[in-house]
Amino acid sequence: MSNPSSLVRNKFGRTALIALVAVVLLAAPLFLPPFANQTLVRIGVYAVAVLGLNIVMGYTGQVNLGQIFFVGLGAYVTAYGVNQGWNIVLVFLAACAIAGIVGLLVALAAARLGGLAIAMVTIALPIVGVPLAKRLEEFTGGSQGISARFSDAPDWSGLYSDQWQFYIILLVTVIAFLLARNLVRGKYGRAFGVVRENEAVAASMGVSPYRTKVLAFTIASIYGGASGFLYLAAVQYTSPETLSFGHSISLVAAMVIGGAGSIVGSLIGGAYYVFVPQLTNAIDPSFTTLSQGAILLAVLFLLPEGLVSLPRVIRRLTRRGSTRSIPGTDPPQDRFAAPASHGGGPGGTRTN
Template identity: 75%
Template sequence: MTATNSFSTAPASPWRARLERPWVKWGLVVLVVVLAIVVPLLLPEFANQTLARIGVFSVAVLGLNVVMGYAGQISLGQIFFVGLGAYVTAYGYNAGWNIVIVFVLACLIPAVVGMVVALAAARLGGLAIAMVTIALPIIGVPLAKRFSEVTGGSQGTSARFSAAPEWSGLYDDQWQLYLVILIGGITFLLTRNLVRGKYGRAFAIVKGNESVAASMGVSPYRFKVLAFTIASLIGGVSGFLYMVVVQYTSPETLNFGHSIELLASMVIGGAGSIIGSLIGGAWYVLLPQVTNIIDPNLTTVLQGAILLIVLFFLPNGFVSLPRLLRRIGRRDAPQRSVAEVPQHTEE
């Protein structure tokens, strides 16, 4: 009995214990802030633009992670809310509205649409919700083409409002990256606080078992709607940032294929993980560039092959890689310790 208890209370990882120290946490925060300020000034234009796009789609993956990774609800239409936020941004700016009001509307309108969809679909089963969310980008593309006076039709629409102001002394790519870092960083921070608080615990209970959640007084319906609404709002934030960086949107932005790519990016980064959302955004942007360098004619095949290979070795995404390495290290440690024990012989 004593032996069993001694094994069950294994000591925490020394690296984890060090990271939990307050001065280490604040040191990491200061380091991240300094890097966020300095890096855009040092990198070339292409690198800044690539980092900005990674930030845009990391926010999009973050929204998908809220509803799927944390709340466990199937959503295959996240790209619709990204595109809707982009269209609201373009229309508002071209209509002469204040950019702050445009940003607020780019967040609120997707959130309201997402809440309406969730109110109607959240009582349905998982596959039924999936079918409803699949319909969003599918109907979004023809709607964007039809209402050409608002969306620009098949040609799309542009909004060039993110040029660096003269007083900043910055290039456009630097200014845009700073905007993405600021708005995206705040979005990540607020989402992290949300999922680590009581709402995050409620999402986890609903994800685990809806019947148990109901017996504990946690309404599955209410928190499904809440998760979907928050994910839609974050999609709107991503759509605004998309216009900051790309400055152009068209019906192609709403293409259902992009929703599948966002889903794959979330899984590759790590479902239910803030860091995994950042990794997923990098995967979404960088993988097509890498496969194009290898062979532009086999881009889709290469992307699928790489996806399968990664998931075979890391089924929980890249965020689980440190855990896997620690497990391998613990498995090898007893073998090393036995090998190092000196062998005594009787004389």
């Protein structure tokens, strides 16, 4: 039975830790240089994209290799709305809604498929999206791309633009993660888990695998649209390159490395997506792809549940090591000692 005092202490500790993290995040952009703020901003952008991907792949077990399409779609909708003079809140809602509607239409057609078939459908999204973005020049700027400035710091804020952008991304990212946490811990999260494990069992329990997968894919698309809005807030420019299929594969790798089926793993995945290419490019740009592939293989072999499981693995190994070091009730026996005699001579009686 749990000790009430220990539960109170644990709850107080978690609350104190959350408060400390909140204070650090709110104060950090005021003291960090612009480059550090921009790096943290990009982590928030891609953490939201990875989070959406995690909902559909990590929690529901449905293949989605086209998440970057919805990120790019959200970015284009944001750029168009800003250039048309729309209210910024309306722009954000439009980016999420349009990405969600497109995701719903794709999911209605693809959710009945499985395995390789649905993978091919999602792969087609960024492949079709790039030439489509180039052709719709009136809305997308064509091959040259389109820019939109809306995240510069207002005069009344007293902040620099990189600090203002940090707070915009922080606000949206925190809300997105809290909503996702509540989602996966509620009845929909349980439905996602049952469908992921066994669709036949889910159907026997009254959970429709088709509707559940459609819901998960649509939510992932909405998160992609929100990430696209944040991307434009951070970069203030987008082009067909944003929709590149290579970026979509990198998002999947980031989700796996961070931890599939984990909210915190999505944040780690966003950090991986930003930091590792910077590090590998600084070492040797020609080996960037090779080194990232090697990192992915290493994590899959050593930490199949992703980097988020590293503390748990360390605790397990530490506990195993401490258990081995605890002496037993009997002293260790010398393998090379002669067996004790059962007679009555010296040393002939064993003492327990």
